[in-house]
Amino acid sequence: MRSRVWWPTTAVVLGLLAAGCGDGDGDKGADKDKAAAAGASVSGSGYPVGVTDCMGAKTTFAAAPKKIVTSNAAGLELLLRLGAGDKVTGTGFPPGKGTLPAELDAQAQKVKVLGKMVIPKEKLLGSGADLYIDTFASMGGMGGGMGDTPTDAEYKAAGIKHIYLKSTACASNRKSPVTDLSAVEDDITSLGAVTGTSAKAKELVSGMKKTVDAVQSVVGSTPQGSRPTYFFFDYDAGTKQPSVVCNRQVAHAVITLAGARNAFADCDGDFKQVGWEDVIAKNPDWIQLGVRDRGSESANKAAFDEAQKWLQDNAATKGLKAVKEGHFVRIGSERTTIAGVSNADTVREIAKTLHPGKVG
Template sequence: MNHRPLTAAALALTALAATGCGARVEEEPNRAGAPATVTVPRCGEEIEYTTPERAVVYEGGSADKMFSLGLTDHVHGYVMPPANPPVTESPWADEYARVEFLSDDLLNRELVVDAEADFVVAGWNSGFSDQRGITPEILDGLGIQSFMHTESCFNYPGHPEEVTPFEGLFTDLERLGAIFGVEDRATELVADYRARVETVEEQVPEGEPVPVFLYDSGTDQPFTAGSQVPPNDIIRFAGGRNIFADLDERWTQVGWEAVVEAEPEVIIILDYGDQPAEDKIGFLTDLPALADVPAVAEENFFILDYNEGISGPRNIDGLEKFAEYLGEHTS
């Protein structure tokens, strides 16, 4: 990947085609046979891409974004940690079957190099990691292009970019569309997803939003969703109020006392990993401190699939399901 700024002469020869995601296509006629490139933001940093042919995607959200754009032929393989639900349950199960399963481990540099990847899609701290030695900068140095989920840029040092979670999803689809030259498909997809969100919003009954607590995991302290992750938008667009929406965080720990004080009427269970959702519900139901919390007393638990809760096209499915649940279980 080339990060050098274009010279004035190159700029004079460059044809710029602006898109909704801020990408620009660059063609340099004096470089015979050179592939066209496109400059697209990556967490606030302008990056020059050529069309990838051997993408490696990490977790369901990354794979789903590529598959939804019809880019299966550009995906070499996927890395799927055990926490992810089986890919056979995915709406894109057939697409997963067409590409290579590379590992059920965390994303790492050796895996990517061994796969001869020319493009890696992942989130910051949920794929890319300083601690594990696989960052966009390290991959840049290896000549491997990378793309980071915009929703995860909130935590990314150096080049911050902050949007609401659903806007992060739409931005990613538009930017991937620009990188792979499928802008029309991306535009169509985003328009469809926006329309589905608007339909849900239009059906929300009048009145105060329903207080909602998302339970990810944790016993001594619960792990939950702040304002910077997709469940926050799922809750608010469906007519709820994330009781921890005032926390300018992504996934974070809180105290049980704060949950009790907020009196949630619905609890969302994020379903993934080795602990079944029913076990999580059992833990919450048996926790004495929560006995008088309305959601527990009335057994108002909604199960959100992991891939509906991380940045990806299935966020919209999760929104529609949760909105339907709220309509049936709250007044």
Template sequence: MGDPREPGADPARLPGPGPQRGPTGYPVTVADCAGKETTIAKAPTRIVTSNAASLEMLLQLGAGDRVIGTGFPPGKGTLPSALAEQGAKAPRTDLAGIEDDIRRLGAVTGTAARAEELVTGMEKRIGEVRTALAGVPEDERPSYFAFDFDAGTKQPVAVCGRQVANAVITQAGARNVFADCDADFKPGSWEDVVAKNPDWIQLSVRNRGSEDATRKAYDDAEAFLRSFPATQGLKAVQEGRFVRLGSEVTTIAGVRNADAVRQIAATVHPDLVKNGQ
């Protein structure tokens, strides 16, 4: 058997699921969502990401200086200031797949310890919410509609069960009204939304680059729902049950999904989850 540190050598295997590493960290073998394995001989120095989700994970891991390009770069204000998917047959109801992606990226970039730290933090925040909501039966959890204001107002876009936002909503103790559509996103109709008559509506807008501009976008989204004939009579609109939460932390897979879980839970279950705790 060759030296496991040399490219082309058989990587050492560690028991259990997750990345398999050699004794010095490399080579490392990771499996994709379909189970196909790829072996990385040494830490990559030049990385191209396909989208903003992968870019944010790499930045959180501290490997951002190795990124030389992004297929679909994030818009202005998309990433948190500190940093400047897998489609499944069944609905996403937890963030385990995202945590696995963070671990894979950590293994490939040589930042496995940081990856585990991030995942541990996510699990802690989500676990606190899960514990707080343990006594709330599934069928008594409030219904929830994520209104993507930036996708347009003529035809609402349904956030479906395969989108990461469905997992965020579910972990936060709410029921996505469009969880049963077999897609990530799907064009819908206001008639569909009215028929669902959600208990809560998320005003989902993209970061505008400044607090004032983003606040105005939230205000505009709420004003539309209050003035549009089809929605002004909805239960959530009548009672002012709105969740102001950015699109990025809800629909883009990453570490901040755990923060979104806490914020939604603290809003829709204020007696059980205090200030996101």
């Protein structure tokens, strides 16, 4: 029996927006301007860094945190890429061995696992962390004895500042469809400012923009009517009732930037459960086999094979255009639906598959 992949959608909307300083005065000024545009407050020296939520509540960092706990592998990977991995003392939803790029995997495996899924409340509050980075909006709907969500007062009493990756945690409350990766880039910029790694954050964001811009220069002007329709099949979320990507989820932006049309672009929110009759009505041109990274190339191949076979054998889906034509995209769930540098790489990979010969 497969374990369900949980991406909670109850929103606690956070504007985790901040930026730090560069090497020269010009860089500092530019970074401060970016922070102001994003809604953050940063002093001329880089600290204090102010992080505000949509309700106006402000979290201030007088200095870089020393002990960080992450809710899952998304925040962990971003911190590792930023060069702040030595400050991470624990995580929930840990990445399996081999799931992160080789240069990061060894570091990730050394991080203490506080919970194989959601970190139990007592462990989180007793972790000794001074910062908790949460990819999710709320754990209240998780259930299953995984522990309650700490209150703001409990976080404060434990000396833990609690911030979010807004690109995923706040997705369902966006007022309009997300069509670019700016929210992900803001998350990276924010974490860079908070952890004192703004220079690296700037480098990562620049690389993402370069990758996406290269794709957009080729497929960006493709008319909507000429774009193939695309269905993200969240296999690990269960097959009885499919969970689809709606237009507020980062995957919608990934699909759009790759020159495709999200089959469920008319769905407002981040994720939504529908019936297979709804998928049949959309009859997508392409289907992404969304499975979690199993930790090795062979294990991933087996998971993709399993998801594809299910579609080919199931009476409700075997007649779909994409299934009959073998139009499957084998790219994992995490790099498509959760904030990360690899979102940009996924844009390129999807575009290369859907627009062969056009994208390098």
